[in-house]
Amino acid sequence: MDVLDQLQSVIATRRGGDPESSYTAKLFARGRAKIAQKLGEEATETVIAAMQDDPAELTKEAADLMFHLLVLLTDAGLSLEDVRAELARRGGISGLAEKASRETK
Numbered sequence: 001m002d003v004l005d006q007l008q009s010v011i012a013t014r015r016g017g018d019p020e021s022s023y024t025a026k027l028f029a030r031g032r033a034k035i036a037q038k039l040g041e042e043a044t045e046t047v048i049a050a051m052q053d054d055p056a057e058l059t060k061e062a063a064d065l066m067f068h069l070l071v072l073l074t075d076a077g078l079s080l081e082d083v084r085a086e087l088a089r090r091g092g093i094s095g096l097a098e099k100a101s102r103e104t105k
């Protein structure tokens with residue numbers, strides 16, 4: 001099991017947990033809108049780190065971003081497997097070709 005799968009498992013165990021002892025449980029308790037807000041904040045911090053050309057900070061912000069994305073997916077009843085399946089479905093399809101097919105629909 002890789003670190004993202006392990007993290008997803010830990011996150012799932014925190015649903016309904018004690019917000020006083022777990023940051024993840026606190027996020028779940030605050031609800032989808034708050035989780036989404038935190039994800040947006042972490043995305044902004046990731047962009048800032050990238051623009052400052054700071055690889056160490058970018059790595060940390062990317063980790064924060066991925067953690068909050070996993071919490072949001074879990075709250076929505078989705079998992080890394082769903083995202084992996086979507087990425088696999090796109091394998092071999094150029095992003096440009098995929099965009100063109102969307103524009104003709």
Ligand SMILES: N=c1c2ncn([C@@H]3O[C@H](COP(=O)(O)OP(=O)(O)OP(=O)(O)O)[C@@H](O)[C@H]3O)c2ncn1[C@@H]1O[C@H](COP(=O)(O)O)[C@@H](O)[C@H]1O
Nearest residue numbers: 007010011014021022023024025026038041063064067068
């Ligand atoms: N990977 C993470 C992780 N990344 C970031 N964070 C937390 O995300 C928070 C982001 O910081 P902020 O200052 O933006 O948030 P805040 O000020 O606490 O929140 P707001 O008041 O702004 O809403 C910090 O508290 C970080 O510790 C994480 N918290 C937990 N994990 C993982 O989740 C596991 C379970 O954690 P708990 O649920 O806390 O037991 C841990 O063992 C880790 O593996």
